Amino acid sequence: MLTTKHVRDNIGAIRDSLKKRKSEYPIDELLKLDEELRGLKTKLQQLQARRNRESLEISAAKKRGEDTSGRIAALAGIKGEIEDLEASIPTYDERVNFLLWNMPNVLDESVKYGRDETENIEIRKWGNPSGKSAGGHVDLLENLKLIDIERAAKVAGARFYFLKGDFVLLAKSLERFALDFLAKRGYMPLQPPYLMKREHYRGVTGLGDFEDMLYAVGRPKESKGEEKDEEELFMIATSEHPMAALHAGEVFSAKELPIRYAGISPCFRREAGTHGKDTKGIFRVHQFDKVEQFIFCRQEDSWKMYDEIIANEEEIFQALGIPYRVIEMCTGDIGIVAAKKVDLEGWFPSQQKYREVTSASNCTDWQSLRLDIKYDDKGERKYAHTLNGTAISIERALTVIAENYANADGTISIPDVLVPYMGKSKIG
RNA sequence: GCCGGGAUCGCCUAGUGGUAGGGCGGCAGCCUGCUAAGCUGUUUAGUCAGAAAUGGCUUCCGCGAGUUCGAAUCUCGCUCCCGGCGCCA
Numbered sequence: 001m002l003t004t005k006h007v008r009d010n011i012g013a014i015r016d017s018l019k020k021r022k023s024e025y026p027i028d029e030l031l032k033l034d035e036e037l038r039g040l041k042t043k044l045q046q047l048q049a050r051r052n053r054e055s056l057e058i059s060a061a062k063k064r065g066e067d068t069s070g071r072i073a074a075l076a077g078i079k080g081e082i083e084d085l086e087a088s089i090p091t092y093d094e095r096v097n098f099l100l101w102n103m104p105n106v107l108d109e110s111v112k113y114g115r116d117e118t119e120n121i122e123i124r125k126w127g128n129p130s131g132k133s134a135g136g137h138v139d140l141l142e143n144l145k146l147i148d149i150e151r152a153a154k155v156a157g158a159r160f161y162f163l164k165g166d167f168v169l170l171a172k173s174l175e176r177f178a179l180d181f182l183a184k185r186g187y188m189p190l191q192p193p194y195l196m197k198r199e200h201y202r203g204v205t206g207l208g209d210f211e212d213m214l215y216a217v218g219r220p221k222e223s224k225g226e227e228k229d230e231e232e233l234f235m236i237a238t239s240e241h242p243m244a245a246l247h248a249g250e251v252f253s254a255k256e257l258p259i260r261y262a263g264i265s266p267c268f269r270r271e272a273g274t275h276g277k278d279t280k281g282i283f284r285v286h287q288f289d290k291v292e293q294f295i296f297c298r299q300e301d302s303w304k305m306y307d308e309i310i311a312n313e314e315e316i317f318q319a320l321g322i323p324y325r326v327i328e329m330c331t332g333d334i335g336i337v338a339a340k341k342v343d344l345e346g347w348f349p350s351q352q353k354y355r356e357v358t359s360a361s362n363c364t365d366w367q368s369l370r371l372d373i374k375y376d377d378k379g380e381r382k383y384a385h386t387l388n389g390t391a392i393s394i395e396r397a398l399t400v401i402a403e404n405y406a407n408a409d410g411t412i413s414i415p416d417v418l419v420p421y422m423g424k425s426k427i428g
Numbered sequence: 429g430c431c432g433g434g435a436u437c438g439c440c441u442a443g444u445g446g447u448a449g450g451g452c453g454g455c456a457g458c459c460u461g462c463u464a465a466g467c468u469g470u471u472u473a474g475u476c477a478g479a480a481a482u483g484g485c486u487u488c489c490g491c492g493a494g495u496u497c498g499a500a501u502c503u504c505g506c507u508c509c510c511g512g513c514g515c516c517a
Contacts, residue, residue, distance in 0.1 A: 005474075042476065045486040052447090052486090055498045059446040068497085075497040251438055253454070376438075379455035379471070 002100050002369040004034040010106065017106040020113055021331045030099040037092040044085045051078050102207050104336035105366040111340055114330025120343075121330065126314065127323025129347040129354075130404065136350040137399040138281035140406055141167065144428045147282060158279070159271060159286045161395075166427040170401075170414070171289065171394050173421035175264060178291040178392040181316060182262035187293060190261045192242035194268075195233040200245035203370030205237075206336040212272040213237050239263030240388040243294040244367045252375035252384065258297035258305060262391065265290065282395045283355070289394040295387045298375065299365070302385035306340065306362040309389035313344050313358045316391060319417045322400055323347040325354050339364040344390075346400040357396050360389030 007014060007030065018025050054075055058068045112121060141147040146167035152160040163171055179189050195217065201210070210216075215235040236242055243263045252259070267290050278284035293312060295305045310326070317324045329341040338361035345354035365383040368374070373384045405413040411428035419425050 001473075003474075038475070041474085041486085045475070048487090049485055051497075056447070058497060062446085072497045079497070253438080376454065376471090381472095 001372050004030070004038075004096065004100065006369060007031075007034075007100070007103070013106045014103070018104065020107060020111075021104060022113075023104055025102075025104060026099065027103075030096065030103075033092055033096050033099075037089070037096060040085060040089055040092070044082065044089070047078055047082050047085065051075060051082065054078075101202060101370060102336070105339050105364060107331065107334070108340040108362070111334065112328070112330050113332075115332045116330075117333040119330045120333055121328045122325050123328050123342075124326040125323075126318060126325070127321070127347070129323045130349045132349060135406070136281065137283070137402045140402055140410075140412070141281070143410060144412070146402075146427070149281065156286075159284065161282045161285060163282075163398075166422075166424075167398065169422055170418070170427065171398060173414075173418045174392050174394055174397055175289065175291055176421050177319075177418055178316060179262055179264060181319075182260075182291070182293060182312065182391055185260070185312065187260040187262035190239070190243060190246075190263045190294075192236070192239050192246070192263055192265055194236050194265055196236055196242055196245065198232055198234065200248055200371065201234050201241065203248065204241045204244040204337075204367050209237070210234070213269050215268050215270060235268040236265060237269050238267045238290060238388075239265035239292045240294055243292070244386055244388075245371055247296060247373050247384075248371040250373060251381070252296070252373075254298060254375050254377040257375055257384065258295050258301060261294045263290075263292040263294055265292075281399065283399050285395060288396070291391040291394075293360075293387075293389045293391050296368075296373065296384045297387070298377070299382060299385050302362050302364060302387060305385075305387050306360065309360045309387055310342055310344075312391065313360060313389055317344060317346065317357070320397070320401065320415045322357075322397075322404055324357065327354075337361065337363050337366050339366070346396075347404065348400060349403050349406075355400075357400055358390035358393060360387070362387050 011031075015027065018027060054071065058071050058075075061068050061071070112119075114120065138147075138149070142149070146164055148162040148164060149160075152162050183189060201214070205213075214237055217233050217235060240263065242265075243261050246261075247259075267288050269286060271284060271286060274284060282288075293309050295309065297305050314324070314326070324344050324346045327343045327345055329338075329343065334341050341359065341361040343356045343360075344358040346357040347353075348355050363386045365385060367386045368383040373386070374381045375384050401415060402412050405415065407413060407426075409428075411426050414422050414425050414427065
């Protein structure tokens with residue numbers, strides 16, 4: 001479990017990382033409250049020790065048939081002191097825990113400082129971006145009757161879509177291609193629950209995401225009288241989240257690791273704070289499908305796994321024949337969970353720009369500390385490292401494929417690797 | 429949804445108000461010439477002291493309250509699992 005001991009043991013690295021982020025996280029408040037809290041707990045424990053010792057003496061005396069009423073009365077006083085102390089502890093505990101759970105991860109040393117996404121760093125490019133400025137995916141797809149945005153808006157509101165006809169088959173072909181690709185590399189296909197409890201959700205992502213990213217659902221509990229709380233569940237924003245929680249509270253043996261999963265699920269996102277961005281088409285939507293890589297591994301292996309996940313992402317886009325570049329996130333765009341993060345950006349001819357199509361993160365022990373995911377390494381309990389990375393974000397991949405494979409006659413060719421799944425080489 | 433049974437260390441299990449015990453597995457060590465066995469220790473988390481080895485104390489029997497000098501054990505609420513009935517794509 002995540003405790004302040006972890007913070008005290010790593011305080012140097014934590015301070016350096018917060019400084020680099022220019023974070024306003026109140027680390028000094030946390031340390032001060034923690035010290036006071038530990039003082040109270042020490043006092044409590046001393047009282048408990050006395051209570052336990054004297055209770056035992058009472059037990060022994062009773063067995064000898066002695067009168068113990070005097071001693072029992074004396075212990076009642078200690079009981080009151082213990083109760084008072086116990087009552088004062090939760091106030092501290094609550095604040096300390098709030099701060100702990102929302103403490104940003106320690107960044108990898110290689111992460112560069114930057115204010116926001118404009119200061120991310122390009123580290124690689126692949127393919128030959130097309131110079132031709134084809135129409136955007138919206139016109140292209142609507143002309144072929146492959147998507148229907150207007151009626152989706154009627155039915156569900158903005159940022160929803162109907163996929164139609166061959167485009168549905170292309171979406172399913174992409175999913176199956178990605179699953180097969182990962183299965184060959186030892187990733188177990190996994191279809192998770194699409195709804196998740198708060199107690200696990202708060203261990204996989206930062207607090208801000210609850211408001212900005214997640215849809216919550218609830219239903220009234222059966223109540224016999226007065227109003228009762230609603231049962232609260234969150235719709236998953238990515239299968240990364242239930243996959244991370246999958247092994248919460250478990251202890252692996254070191255031999256079992258790494259464990260690789262290929263999650264497949266719809267993803268639901270509120271996209272709060274993105275008003276006006278990418279409002280057309282299916283590039284940024286409230287619901288999309290995604291095949292996601294997730295790895296639990298030993299601490300010393302996580303950077304090797306990080307490279308593996310990124311290599312998988314690149315190979316998938318190379319197989320699809322989509323030009324891309326790899327962008328390393330700067331401190332201003334990385335968020336609190338990851339220690340290091342990259343995005344793959346695919347080439348969109350209509351915008352003459354690279355746009356995000358996948359992402360990969362090494363979360364080190366941020367999630368496993370909060371979800372209590374450990375492994376036994378020669379008798380020593382260690383926190384596993386977790387990593388996640390997109391294999392294919394379906395709707396975004398559909399847009400970038402449509403634009404790059406659009407023909408002059410308005411049809412769309414199918415990338416060679418998908419033809420066996422589609423059963424045809426052209427749409428339209 | 430209803431009725432019944434259950435949840436104890438990584439796994440299995442004993443324990444009906446008075447120091448949570450045993451087995452298996454894991455780890456460390458010892459012993460032994462035979463592919464393995466035996467023996468000893470250790471195997472929830474935290475905290476205090478110490479340079480450290482280590483030692484003290486607290487905590488842990490699904491979760492949360494309550495009763496009690498003292499709760500795995502008694503009471504109430506909740507979660508999940510198993511069996512049966514009902515409902516159901």
